[in-house]
Amino acid sequence: MTLEETIVEVGVRAKAAAADLMSLATRQKDAVLSQVGELLVAEKAFLQEENEKDLAAGREKGLSDAMLDRLALTDSVIESMVKGLKEVIALPDPVGRTLGSVKRPNGLSVGRMCVPLGVIAMIYESRPNVTIDAAALCLKAGNAIILRGGSEAIHSNLALASILRRALEEAEVNPDSVQVIPMIDREAITIMLGLEDSIDLVIPRGGEGLIRFVSKNSSIPVLKHYKGVCHAYIDKDADLAKVAPIVINAKTQRPGVCNALEGILIHEDIVADVLPGLATELAELGVEMRGCSQSLPFSEHIVAASEEDWGTEFLRLCLCVKVVRSFEDAKSYIRKYGSQHTEAIITENYTTAHRFVAEVDASAVVVNASTRFNDGGELGLGAEIGISTTKLHAYGPMGLEELTTKKFVILGDGQIRS
Amino acid sequence: MTLEETIVEVGVRAKAAAADLMSLATRQKDAVLSQVGELLVAEKAFLQEENEKDLAAGREKGLSDAMLDRLALTDSVIESMVKGLKEVIALPDPVGRTLGSVKRPNGLSVGRMCVPLGVIAMIYESRPNVTIDAAALCLKAGNAIILRGGSEAIHSNLALASILRRALEEAEVNPDSVQVIPMIDREAITIMLGLEDSIDLVIPRGGEGLIRFVSKNSSIPVLKHYKGVCHAYIDKDADLAKVAPIVINAKTQRPGVCNALEGILIHEDIVADVLPGLATELAELGVEMRGCSQSLPFSEHIVAASEEDWGTEFLRLCLCVKVVRSFEDAKSYIRKYGSQHTEAIITENYTTAHRFVAEVDASAVVVNASTRFNDGGELGLGAEIGISTTKLHAYGPMGLEELTTKKFVILGDGQIRS
Known part of the structure; x- marks a missing residue:
């Protein structure tokens, strides 16, 4: 078979599996996940042996320590x-839940029932644990999944795939419910992205380059976020006691993730009260600050920002500082430099908070709390498969329910349309 | 300006207008719609004069009577x-509605607020009334809209656009909230479909050719349905008194629309009781029937179907007839030939109905009622902008709420993540 034929065949098998999964009982799905957990433990030696092949190849290729770290199945x-599997087992099954049932004047009962999306393709980079995490979530929501991890993790992913397949077979579920693309060519991705008759949704996770590549080449809907450039606007009516804890938490608790803070906007009326102390605290924590000309006099720790700094996703201990003249100014800045991911305001003013919530366009708007809360677990969704800044279908963290769609269920007793 | 520059500029203006529309008061949106209604009446002579130019050009080009009929602004x-405008005014504004608010253990209040999608591009064929209907729905949901109608309706659409713009100006709403692309080149569509930084959603409406063209060329999410190949499965446990009224209504009430019936599947146990009488009734109503070999002996009105007939969207008084051996057979047939639009079952058997609802994949599954009910108005959504068989974002009719997305609103009093 050619590469194309192989990938097409994977799609066809996934679609057939999805039809079986649609109405699979929750306990059967949970049985698969539980079995996967047991096999991961039982086959640890095998997994780590396969993983070592990837690590050895990575070391030879000169991957950075951080990349090798992400690759390791310790x-x-x-x-x-x-x-993670246990957490997904504990989550309620969204499939079959019917929402908003109403009785129509003609006696029809109309509701919207959560049903699986069908086939989901996940395209991701190094971390092999995504193979298990993503498969578990997709499966619990009744979807078949096609996984295509990074080439540097190919041995690890194929080993994990064999465990997933064994668990499916042992639980007597269609083993094509989870498939791993065994080819490392990028061509394989391009072919997958054209299978709109077999695949319902593509979720890319990784660097901006991979995500743009997927988005550009896909004829299938894609849920994604390119980057997270999150801000906190410190309003003139902020409770000053709340400012430093929120900014420090949002910037330093885990700087390498998408909901970490990348910039603060400070109202000019309170900049003198806030910035000198805040900048000192941040500097002591090792945070580099790049500020506008108006901010510079308030702290020796701030260096002048260049135009490219605004809107940059640093993903490290670096923060932009901008003094603004008004709420409107802050809003315009966010509209220009934000990434529609997470935007926070610190204020005690009711109307300003209300307006910020209504008028700022982001997958999560936050009042008086850390941007780090834009996360499926923190928001009560359970595990998440990613965060979407695409507004279609899901805006923000995607949990189990976002891996389903809702069809109309119309129950009658002979109604016809007049 | 080149064509490309012009279209890019339309996108930029729409995006700016969308920012203004986000938080526009309901009464202001309704004021625009009300004003549009008044201007349509006041400017009827002008509209019909411009429309006559399209009709004259259409007659010269030899458009069919049906097409000229669709084009006429009578x-x-x-x-x-x-x-239609009055109906949209009467609908509740979805923007700002917050759903599923929960209190998290740390005291954060988390809810999901309906917000406008942003900029919607609508690409459609002949009927100029779509210009008003679509603009009204998008605007009420707080979106800016870019309209690109068929070249044969260009004078009518530009006349309607001038009325929309006047109404926006008179109500002091950003007049770029509704823009009509004045170019008739197909190139204009291709350029629009690449503006992913300005446009959030594309909705094509028209023939399958147009929709496939849009889908193939768009880097922006598209909500669409290619066609509606709807079936009714007459189960062995059907109440025979319900069969003919439902089948006749679904096939003949309005045969040219997407939720009209295109095929019936009859369980072999009851085919002898159902088909002879049903086929006679259908034949008397002028319905042509194309059946499988097993169906032919039951009525002289049925001719043998060819392989291409199965799964065809006839959009006229023609119906496929297939005898099936079981529920499973009916399900497989629907999976193979259906279009995930609307699928109905006629049965009195609880378990069979329950399984049909759970296991058949379509935007609407119907028990004991006509397929014609898969319609926004009939399902209680109010006016609809179209029906989606794409599973992402909306599956089935799309009303006002489907023209919004939901962002997370996180309200705290100083919470940080631990």
Whole structure:
């Protein structure tokens, strides 16, 4: 078979599996996930052996320590995969839930029932644990999944795929419910992205380059976010006691993630009260600050920002500082430099908070709390498969329910349309 | 300006207008719609004069009577546009509605607020009334809209656009909230479909050719349905008294629309009781029937179907007839030939009905009622902008709420993540 034929065949098999999964009982789905957990533990030696092949190849290719770290299936990574599976098992099954049932004047009963999306393709980079996490969520929501991880993790992913397949077979569920694309050519991705008759949704996770590539080449709907450039606007009516804890948490608790803070906007009326102390605290925590000309006099720790700094996703201990003249100014700045991911305001003023919530366009708007809360677990969705800044279908973290769609269920007793 | 520059400029203006529309008061949006209604009446002579240019060009080009009919802005078409506007005014504004608010253990209040999608591009064929209907719905949901109608309706659409713009100006709303692309080149569509930084959603409406063209060329999410190949499965446990009324209504009440019936599947146990009488009734109503070999002996009105007939969207008084051996057979047939639009079952058996609802994949599944009910108005959504068989974002009729998305609103009093 050619590469194209192989990938097309994967799509056809996934679609057939999806039809079987549609009405699979929750306990059967949970049985698969539980079995995966047991096999991960039982086959740890095998997994780590395969993983070592990827690590060795990575070391030879000169991957950075950070990349090798992400690639490694250590004992604790395996434990966290098992823990993740247990969490997904504990989540309620969204499939079959019917919302908003109404009785129409002609007696028809109309509701919207959560049903699986069908086939989901996940395209991701190094971390092999995504293979298990994503498969578990998609499966619990009744979807078949096609996984295409990074080439540097190919041995690890194929080993994990064999465990997933064994668990499916042992639980007597269609083993094509989870498939891993075994080819490392990028061509394989391009072919997948054209299978709109077999695949319902593509979720890319990784660097902006990969995501733009997927988005550009897909004829299938894509849920994604390119980057997270999150801001906190410190309003003139901010409670000053709340400012430093929120800014420090949002910037430093985990600087490498998409909901970390990348910039603060400070109202000019309170900049003198806020910035000198805040900048000192941030500097002590190792945060580099790049500020507008108006901010510079308030702290020796701030260096002048260049035009490219505004709107940059630093993903490290670096923060932009901008003094604004008004709420409107802050809003315009966010509209220009934000990424529609997470935007926060710190204020005690009711109307300003209300307006910020209504008028700022982001997947999450936050009042008086850290931007780090824009996360499926923190918001009560359970595990998440990613965060969308695409406004269609899901805006923000995507949990189990976002991996379903809603069809209309119309129950009658002979009604015809007049 | 080049064509490309012009279209890009339209997108930029629309995006700016969308920012203004986000938080526009309901009464202001309704004021625009009300004003449009008044201008449609006041400017009827102008509209019909411009429309006559399109009709004359159409006649010269030899358009069919049916096409000229769809193109005409008769008094009654104008009245129905005005009536449609009133209906949209009467619908509740979805923007700002917050759903599923929960209190998290740390005291954060988390809800999901309906917000406008942003900029919607509508690409459609002949009927100029779509210009008003679509603009009204998009605007009420707080979106800016870019309209690109068929070249044969260009004078009518530009006349309607001038009325929309006057109404926006008179109500002091950003006049770029509704823009009509004045170019008739197909190139204009291709350029629009690449403006992913300005446009959030594309909705094509028209023939399958147009929709496939849009889908193939768009880098922006598209909501669409290619066609509606709807079936009714007459189960062995059907109440025979319900069969003919439902089948006749679904096939003949309005055969040219997407939720009309295109095929019936009859369980072999009851085919002898159902088909002879049903086929006679259908034949008397002028319905042509194309059946499988097993169906032919039951009525002289049925001719043998060819392979291409199965799954065809006839859009006229023609119906496929297939005898099936079981519920499973009916399901497989629907999976193979259906279009995920509307699928109905006629049965009194609880378990069979329950399984049909759970296991058949379509934007609407119907028990004991006509397929014609898969319509926004009939399902209680109010006016609809179209029906989606794309599973992402909306599956089925799209009303006002489907023209919005939901962002997370996180309200705290200083929470940080631990």
